[in-house]
Amino acid sequence: xxxxxxxxxxxxxxxxxxxxxxxxxxxxxxxxxxxxxxxxxxxxxxxxxxxxxxxxxxxxxxxxxxxxxxxxxxxxxxxxxxxxxxxxxxxxxxxxxxxxxxxxxxxxxxxxxxxxxxxxxxxxxxxxxxxxxxxxxxxxxxxxxxxxxxxxxxxxxxxxxxxxxxxxxxxxxxxxxxxxxxxxxxxxxxxxxxxxxxxxxxxxxxxxxxxxxxxxxxxxxxxxxxxxxxxxxxxxxxxxxxxxxx
Numbered sequence: 127x128x129x130x131x132x133x134x135x136x137x138x139x140x141x142x143x144x145x146x147x148x149x150x151x152x153x154x155x156x157x158x159x160x161x162x163x164x165x166x167x168x169x170x171x172x173x174x175x176x177x178x179x180x181x182x183x184x185x186x187x188x189x190x191x192x193x194x195x196x197x198x199x200x201x202x203x204x205x206x207x208x209x210x211x212x213x214x215x216x217x218x219x220x221x222x223x224x225x226x227x228x229x230x231x232x233x234x235x236x237x238x239x240x241x242x243x244x245x246x247x248x249x250x251x252x253x254x255x256x257x258x259x260x261x262x263x264x265x266x267x268x269x270x271x272x273x274x275x276x277x278x279x280x281x282x283x284x285x286x287x288x289x290x291x292x293x294x295x296x297x298x299x300x301x302x303x304x305x306x307x308x309x310x311x312x313x314x315x316x317x318x319x320x321x322x323x324x325x326x327x328x329x330x331x332x333x334x335x336x337x338x339x340x341x342x343x344x345x346x347x348x349x350x351x352x353x354x355x356x357x358x359x360x361x362x363x364x365x366x367x368x369x370x371x372x
Contacts, residue, residue: 136214187240
């Protein structure tokens with residue numbers, strides 16, 4: 127993996143940071159795209175402690191021009207893009223009859239539209255290379271609906287699953303694989319918003335009786351970008367402690 131370049135959106139914290147850390151430790155130059163400049167710049171300062179390198183680029187994945195700029199800069203500066211991880215996402219908690227249309231639109235703008243635009247521009251680079259790996263971070267809510275009063279989140283991630291399969295078919299002739307990872311109940315800033323009652327209820331419904339760790343999602347991403355996963359594409363891989371077995 128050494129010498130390769132990966133873009134990780136939302137890579138300054140949570141699951142995204144765990145993925146960025148895993149890839150940097152394997153020798154990647156990891157371009158961390160995030161709106162949190164403080165956390166992103168902090169990652170650049172630890173580059174000398176890992177095999178790879180962190181490079182921060184400010185990017186609001188809701189803005190096409192930000193995405194276009196980042197992809198063009200990365201291709202120009204590094205000569206190509208080996209991996210794209212579409213991890214950036216937001217959630218708006220409210221019951222279906224109460225959610226604002228603007229909140230619904232914001233969730234789809236970041237979670238679905240942003241992932242699509244990154245796939246669009248990065249695939250152009252990867253097709254020229256005739257190689258690449260794209261990983262979209264989905265959710266268990268994409269398969270069964272949301273269980274934490276966030277009606278826009280599950281549908282936005284279901285659309286990501288469809289996006290994953292569409293690009294997988296389109297890009298397969300160019301030796302580019304496209305897969306998604308669908309976590310549930312991971313210890314992140316999002317799960318920290320749950321009440322203790324909600325937290326315990328969710329844990330009680332997971333066969334492994336615990337929350338997952340960001341590193342456990344990152345390990346699946348690491349496998350999917352490896353040569354060993356070269357014959358896997360169009361898959362939605364669950365990381366949910368047995369909560370949903372499909």
